[in-house]
Amino acid sequence: MDVRMSDRNSLQEMHVLANSIRRTYNRLRHTTDQIHKQTELSAPKRTLLLDIAREGPQTVPVLAAVRYVSRQIVQTQVNELTKAGYLATKVNPGHKRSSLIALSANGKRLVKQMVERENAFVQELGWLPKDKDLKTCCEVLDTIYEKLV
Amino acid sequence: MDVRMSDRNSLQEMHVLANSIRRTYNRLRHTTDQIHKQTELSAPKRTLLLDIAREGPQTVPVLAAVRYVSRQIVQTQVNELTKAGYLATKVNPGHKRSSLIALSANGKRLVKQMVERENAFVQELGWLPKDKDLKTCCEVLDTIYEKLV
DNA sequence: AATAAACGACAATTCTATTGTCATTTATTG
DNA sequence: CAATAAATGACAATAGAATTGTCGTTTATT
Numbered sequence: 001m002d003v004r005m006s007d008r009n010s011l012q013e014m015h016v017l018a019n020s021i022r023r024t025y026n027r028l029r030h031t032t033d034q035i036h037k038q039t040e041l042s043a044p045k046r047t048l049l050l051d052i053a054r055e056g057p058q059t060v061p062v063l064a065a066v067r068y069v070s071r072q073i074v075q076t077q078v079n080e081l082t083k084a085g086y087l088a089t090k091v092n093p094g095h096k097r098s099s100l101i102a103l104s105a106n107g108k109r110l111v112k113q114m115v116e117r118e119n120a121f122v123q124e125l126g127w128l129p130k131d132k133d134l135k136t137c138c139e140v141l142d143t144i145y146e147k148l149v
Numbered sequence: 150m151d152v153r154m155s156d157r158n159s160l161q162e163m164h165v166l167a168n169s170i171r172r173t174y175n176r177l178r179h180t181t182d183q184i185h186k187q188t189e190l191s192a193p194k195r196t197l198l199l200d201i202a203r204e205g206p207q208t209v210p211v212l213a214a215v216r217y218v219s220r221q222i223v224q225t226q227v228n229e230l231t232k233a234g235y236l237a238t239k240v241n242p243g244h245k246r247s248s249l250i251a252l253s254a255n256g257k258r259l260v261k262q263m264v265e266r267e268n269a270f271v272q273e274l275g276w277l278p279k280d281k282d283l284k285t286c287c288e289v290l291d292t293i294y295e296k297l298v
Numbered sequence: 299a300a301t302a303a304a305c306g307a308c309a310a311t312t313c314t315a316t317t318g319t320c321a322t323t324t325a326t327t328g
Numbered sequence: 329c330a331a332t333a334a335a336t337g338a339c340a341a342t343a344g345a346a347t348t349g350t351c352g353t354t355t356a357t358t
């Protein structure tokens with residue numbers, strides 16, 4: 001074990017970071033709730049749509065496993081989003097029963113609108129982190145994400 | 150408005166960062182849920198305890214306002230944590246009716262144990278971000294936190 | 299002093315999420 | 329190939345988080 005690992009300061013800094021992540025996440029959710037209020041979609045459902053837009057069609061069990069949540073709640077949300085017309089099932093070549101969940105035409109349109117709304121918000125905000133810092137931040141967060149299995 | 154602000158790449162990077170925050174937060178919650186399973190406390194209640202430990206005694210309305218959640222839900226959680234013996238009310242010099250919510254002796258003990266458990270977990274993980282990167286990450290997150298009012 | 303706002307308590311409701319069960323389908327393995 | 333185990337979608341029951349609304353009292357404002 002690296003000596004710096006057991007350094008008390010570093011451990012405390014880790015708590016500070018964890019706290020920053022938590023409170024920033026919560027504000028982020030609050031802000032996006034307001035930005036996308038008109039969509040009548042909850043944060044988990046919006047996240048689902050954005051994730052499928054980013055990562056492509058996936059099965060319900062996979063969507064659930066990646067998020068460490070029960071497949072039942074994902075199934076429910078997928079069902080409701082499908083009923084609302086934002087998601088559609090695609091034939092899964094690898095599995096006859098468990099189909100791939102993909103964005104419908106409406107879903108793609110909605111995601112596009114959401115992204116545009118968020119971009120407009122960031123522009124109005126009039127601030128962006130320095131490119132280098134943003135990248136560093138992402139790297140740190142993503143590494144933590146991968147370490148936490 | 151700064152020209153870089155409207156740079157498409159930067160905006161897209163901002164989405165990437167937002168996504169990193171979201172998914173890392175969720176894993177963090179999942180991990181800490183496991184680490185502190187024995188406490189029988191939910192994530193919101195643990196956060197409340199840790200925040201009061203860090204920031205000192207506060208009134209319920211203030212705790213709620215900072216988090217952008219209703220004072221009613223904070224009141225409920227504070228009441229339950231008080232009943233469980235982790236919180237205690239302190240006389241508020243500035244307000245006769247709305248007392249300050251502080252950690253009890255038991256609460257302080259619990260927070261100490263939680264911090265130790267988390268430190269032990271980080272040590273077992275065998276990884277910490279570089280000090281400089283960690284600071285950068287915190288700065289970026291904290292600035293976003295402050296900008297999002 | 300009168301009025302407005304804040305506070306704690308309580309209730310109703312919605313949404314998220316978990317757990318558990320069941321029938322069916324898919325995968326494994328002997 | 330046949331038997332068994334695991335996975336999947338549907339459904340139900342339940343718990344917890346959080347919002348909204350109301351009420352009576354206390355605190356602040358004007």
